[in-house]
Amino acid sequence: MKAVILAAGEGSRLWPFTYSKPKVMIPVANKPILEYVVRSLVAKGMDDIIMVVGYKKERIMTHFEDGRDYGARIDYAVQKKQLGTAHALLAASKMVKGDFVVLPGDNVIDPKVVEDLLSADESPCALITESEIPSKYGVVQIRSGKIADIMEKPEEMIGNLISTGIYRMSSDAFTRIRSHSRKGFHDLTSVVRDLSSSDDVLAVHTSGKWIDAVYPWDILRVNETVLRDIGEEKSGKVEKNVTIKGPVLIGEESLLRSGSYIQGPVVIGRGCEIGPGTVIYPSTSIGDNVRVSANSVVEESVIMSDATVGPGSHISHCVIGEGAFLRSRFSSSSSTATMEVEGDFHKVGDIGSFLGEDVFCEDGVVASPGSIVGAKSRVGAMRVLRGTIPDKSLVV
Amino acid sequence: MCGIVGYTGSRKAAPLLLDSLKRLEYRGYDSAGVAIVDKKLRIHKDKGEIDNLRESMPNIPGVYGIAHTRWATHGQPTKDNAHPFADCKGEIAIIHNGIIENYLELKESLIKKGHKFRSETDTETFVHLLEENYTGDLESTFRKVLPMMKGSFAFAAVHSKEKGKIVVARKESPLVLGIGEGENFAASDISALLKETDRVIALHDNEMAVLTPESVEITTFEGKEVTRRPERIKWTVEDAERGGYEHFMLKEIFEQPQAVHNTLLGKVADFDVNRFGRDAFPSIKIVACGTSYHAALAGKYILEDIAKVPTEAQLASEYRYSTAAFGRPLVLLISQSGETTDTLGAAREARRRGRRSLAITNYVGSSITREADDVIYTRAGLEIGVAASKTFLTQLVSLYLLSIQLGLARRTLSFDESRKMKEELRLMPRAVQGVLDEHKKIQKIAKKYHKARDMFFLGRNVNYPIALEGALKMKEISYIHAEGYPAGELKHGPLALVGEKTPIVAVAIKDHTYEKMLGNIKEVSARSSPVIAIASEGDRDIEKYVDDVLYVPDVPAIFTPIPVTVVLQLLAYYAAKERGCSIDKPRHLAKSVTVE
Numbered sequence: 001m002k003a004v005i006l007a008a009g010e011g012s013r014l015w016p017f018t019y020s021k022p023k024v025m026i027p028v029a030n031k032p033i034l035e036y037v038v039r040s041l042v043a044k045g046m047d048d049i050i051m052v053v054g055y056k057k058e059r060i061m062t063h064f065e066d067g068r069d070y071g072a073r074i075d076y077a078v079q080k081k082q083l084g085t086a087h088a089l090l091a092a093s094k095m096v097k098g099d100f101v102v103l104p105g106d107n108v109i110d111p112k113v114v115e116d117l118l119s120a121d122e123s124p125c126a127l128i129t130e131s132e133i134p135s136k137y138g139v140v141q142i143r144s145g146k147i148a149d150i151m152e153k154p155e156e157m158i159g160n161l162i163s164t165g166i167y168r169m170s171s172d173a174f175t176r177i178r179s180h181s182r183k184g185f186h187d188l189t190s191v192v193r194d195l196s197s198s199d200d201v202l203a204v205h206t207s208g209k210w211i212d213a214v215y216p217w218d219i220l221r222v223n224e225t226v227l228r229d230i231g232e233e234k235s236g237k238v239e240k241n242v243t244i245k246g247p248v249l250i251g252e253e254s255l256l257r258s259g260s261y262i263q264g265p266v267v268i269g270r271g272c273e274i275g276p277g278t279v280i281y282p283s284t285s286i287g288d289n290v291r292v293s294a295n296s297v298v299e300e301s302v303i304m305s306d307a308t309v310g311p312g313s314h315i316s317h318c319v320i321g322e323g324a325f326l327r328s329r330f331s332s333s334s335s336t337a338t339m340e341v342e343g344d345f346h347k348v349g350d351i352g353s354f355l356g357e358d359v360f361c362e363d364g365v366v367a368s369p370g371s372i373v374g375a376k377s378r379v380g381a382m383r384v385l386r387g388t389i390p391d392k393s394l395v396v
Numbered sequence: 397m398c399g400i401v402g403y404t405g406s407r408k409a410a411p412l413l414l415d416s417l418k419r420l421e422y423r424g425y426d427s428a429g430v431a432i433v434d435k436k437l438r439i440h441k442d443k444g445e446i447d448n449l450r451e452s453m454p455n456i457p458g459v460y461g462i463a464h465t466r467w468a469t470h471g472q473p474t475k476d477n478a479h480p481f482a483d484c485k486g487e488i489a490i491i492h493n494g495i496i497e498n499y500l501e502l503k504e505s506l507i508k509k510g511h512k513f514r515s516e517t518d519t520e521t522f523v524h525l526l527e528e529n530y531t532g533d534l535e536s537t538f539r540k541v542l543p544m545m546k547g548s549f550a551f552a553a554v555h556s557k558e559k560g561k562i563v564v565a566r567k568e569s570p571l572v573l574g575i576g577e578g579e580n581f582a583a584s585d586i587s588a589l590l591k592e593t594d595r596v597i598a599l600h601d602n603e604m605a606v607l608t609p610e611s612v613e614i615t616t617f618e619g620k621e622v623t624r625r626p627e628r629i630k631w632t633v634e635d636a637e638r639g640g641y642e643h644f645m646l647k648e649i650f651e652q653p654q655a656v657h658n659t660l661l662g663k664v665a666d667f668d669v670n671r672f673g674r675d676a677f678p679s680i681k682i683v684a685c686g687t688s689y690h691a692a693l694a695g696k697y698i699l700e701d702i703a704k705v706p707t708e709a710q711l712a713s714e715y716r717y718s719t720a721a722f723g724r725p726l727v728l729l730i731s732q733s734g735e736t737t738d739t740l741g742a743a744r745e746a747r748r749r750g751r752r753s754l755a756i757t758n759y760v761g762s763s764i765t766r767e768a769d770d771v772i773y774t775r776a777g778l779e780i781g782v783a784a785s786k787t788f789l790t791q792l793v794s795l796y797l798l799s800i801q802l803g804l805a806r807r808t809l810s811f812d813e814s815r816k817m818k819e820e821l822r823l824m825p826r827a828v829q830g831v832l833d834e835h836k837k838i839q840k841i842a843k844k845y846h847k848a849r850d851m852f853f854l855g856r857n858v859n860y861p862i863a864l865e866g867a868l869k870m871k872e873i874s875y876i877h878a879e880g881y882p883a884g885e886l887k888h889g890p891l892a893l894v895g896e897k898t899p900i901v902a903v904a905i906k907d908h909t910y911e912k913m914l915g916n917i918k919e920v921s922a923r924s925s926p927v928i929a930i931a932s933e934g935d936r937d938i939e940k941y942v943d944d945v946l947y948v949p950d951v952p953a954i955f956t957p958i959p960v961t962v963v964l965q966l967l968a969y970y971a972a973k974e975r976g977c978s979i980d981k982p983r984h985l986a987k988s989v990t991v992e
Binding site: 357 | 637638639640641647650651654657660661662819822823825826829830832833835
């Protein structure tokens with residue numbers, strides 16, 4: 001049975017981290033979200049994969065190539081305009097026959113999720129799970145094991161079972177999707193909802209790990225969850241007087257300089273230079289070719305590849321994009337903040353700041369909790385960053 | 397230059413040989429053929445690409461054989477001239493990569509002895525020589541015949557009466573052996589074998605080997621036994637699949653941020669050049685061919701600017717004619733494959749002259765790594781597209797690394813300066829990504845100008861060699877006649893050729909050459925040539941003087957070749973795509989040139 005992964009969307013609510021890559025390629029624990037989906041599928045023997053790609057597709061294709069590094073065979077279908085999930089699935093319609101599985105590429109899942117879906121012996125079926133905040137998702141109502149209805153983002157509490165967006169269906173469904181598409185409905189939820197009104201759509205419950213990232217602060221939550229399960233592996237060079245506690249992964253040719261203190265779970269990529277005297281606290285991921293200079297403190301943060309953190313910086317609950325350059329004494333502490341994303345306001349607890357790729361900060365910049373800085377922005381010395389700052393801004 | 401493969405084992409040989417051959421297609425593809433021993437020796441060959449051969453191929457059982465893809469040097473690319481060649485009795489079949497220099501005299505004497513030649517090639521003489529001297533054992537016959545051959549070669553041969561045996565020999569042409577379980581392989585390079593095995597032994601010059609399903613015995617031509625353990629190769633076959641991209645070249649262009657990462661990995665913090673310290677040599681001579689020569693020319697500017705070492709770049713094929721040098725220069729050899737015949741020749745020449753040599757190459761275990769005293773690996777990974785992209789870029793990165801470390805070792809660069817430069821170098825993957833993110837814009841411009849018949853590429857200072865490379869990319873894949881020029885030379889000739897039908901690509905980076913470059917741009921636009929400028933991010937001023945602008949991330953002047961190269965690669969790629977060219981396999985060209 002083939003698996004179709006939907007990975008064409010931009011994920012604009014995760015801006016600025018989608019400036020040059022699709023949402024599915026945002027790294028958590030140094031691997032793109034999409035890689036967790038691929039690995040879980042392969043772990044359960046589903047190695048014939050079609051990826052529907054669109055927005056910045058090259059980033060996906062360059063990472064996964066033809067799938068052989070992941071034990072899979074990956075083919076690509078291109079969705080030229082990103083209209084919706086059902087429309088995306090249609091892009092792969094010529095490549096599947098009979099039963100297949102369709103799943104979103106932007107949720108981290110573990111192999112148990114795939115196993116649960118495969119255990120159902122009927123098609124079509126929809127995979128459901130419990131959620132603490134069902135109002136963010138499509139809430140399902142179930143009658144005798146079948147989907148009775150799906151309500152998108154209900155404002156009232158009508159139940160806590162939500163659709164994961166993972167379905168098993170057969171290629172017969174394409175006719176249905178096409179006719180829906182002609183009426184202007186392009187999302188898979190409305191197709192399944194329509195399907196459930198005439199056919200039986202089995203609701204399959206999963207107890208596996210299913211985490212999605214919708215907003216920038218979700219990256220930290222997903223990263224923290226994934227890091228709980230990392231192993232321990234140390235390559236690279238560790239100088240004298242470095243303390244390493246708990247599970248810590250260090251990539252090849254990385255250099256940990258004297259006096260640094262690393263408390264796992266922490267993952268550090270390849271070719272990094274950390275320290276001297278740098279402290280890294282739990283639930284931190286540091287990508288490849290990153291420099292964290294002398295006497296900096298990093299806690300519960302994601303620092304993506306090629307970034308530079310200058311000496312004496314403090315980074316708490318932050319996401320720092322690829323190639324960001326913080327000259328020295330960058331400071332971002334965490335607290336509760338109200339954040340605005342695409343016109344909606346969210347009150348988020350314990351949050352630092354979010355810096356897009358290639359942001360350049362001169363000495364002594366302070367980023368207030370909840371601030372978002374657009375990609376390629378340049379910030380002058382001693383500035384205080386607040387709120388949301390667009391891409392390529394100049395803050396002086 | 398050609399590709400050869402051999403297989404002996406228990407599986408059906410035909411599909412295996414064709415599959416491996418396909419991976420060598422980049423070495424040449426004007427004709428191809430296989431020889432497999434079934435009940436008797438059977439040979440099938442055809443003109444054109446390997447897919448042609450696959451289609452016309454009859455079902456041949458048999459579990460050992462050899463195959464060849466050809467790039468014509470002696471004799472037209474016809475079916476008759478395709479390898480393998482058989483002897484008159486039809487018992488021995490051979491394939492060959494290289495050139496036999498004394499084939500005419502050998503051929504004459506063989507014809508006198510009654511041998512019938514069916515082709516115009518130099519290669520066919522070898523099979524008749526084997527027949528003439530056959531001792532009942534292919535291995536000892538090889539030993540007898542090989543000393544008669546002048547030139548360069550990698551041979552593989554089978555005999556229909558010596559079951560399961562392949563004999564191979566090498567002199568100055570690449571040949572590797574692949575070690576399997578109950579089966580063994582031979583091929584021109586590792587990429588042909590990756591799907592079947594990751595254990596590889598490189599054959600050295602003047603060595604031959606006898607392969608059977610169970611054994612691989614390596615000896616020198618004189619018969620001295622050679623023991624060499626197989627190396628494990630980390631490249632996997634998936635490196636050779638296109639993975640969603642339309643062409644390998646585009647895939648390889650997009651892999652460049654990762655390739656640069658790999659080149660830098662572990663070398664930024666420490667990179668040992670102490671053995672090349674202050675007093676070791678007064679100057680550097682960089683020797684290379686083709687695209688690598690453009691890296692060499694850029695290297696001249698880079699080494700002189702950063703390390704302050706007087707540097708000269710020279711074409712490998714011309715090195716032997718340039719006998720006078722200032723002091724005893726370090727000879728820096730650049731070859732992607734490490735098998736380029738002219739560069740290897742230069743390496744040997746350098747040794748004859750008693751020079752110390754350092755090679756920059758992408759292939760671990762390639763011939764040049766044995767010819768040079770020291771090696772820097774670019775670690776770009778496998779490159780399939782005939783037009784070099786990521787291998788060129790990583791050669792540049794290696795040159796920066798070398799320059800910084802040399803500057804430190806020779807004290808022409810302070811520790812603080814070197815630290816700042818390394819910091820910039822570390823950010824190069826971002827500069828490359830920055831250009832890739834703008835690929836749609838470059839595509840649009842390529843579309844606008846793809847119908848041009850002629851183009852000029854102008855640059856100054858370190859971007860002059862990059863203009864040459866941009867022009868080379870353009871002509872080799874899009875077949876647009878393109879010339880690279882140092883902008884200052886424009887008025888000494890080429891200005892006579894410009895006009896409204898000759899688009900000019902001008903590298904106009906904000907550095908000390910900017911004002912002069914603007915002057916050159918005005919010169920050509922005054923003669924109504926459309927101008928495409930490659931400019932530094934944020935330079936709005938230039939839009940007034942040119943028709944189109946492509947911006948590159950703002951990096952220090954000496955590092956601008958990195959992003960500029962990527963722009964020019966994409967420009968050539970999209971122009972070729974608009975023109976419907978065979979991008980990964982441009983006509984008449986092959987990837988590594990192992991003939992002189």
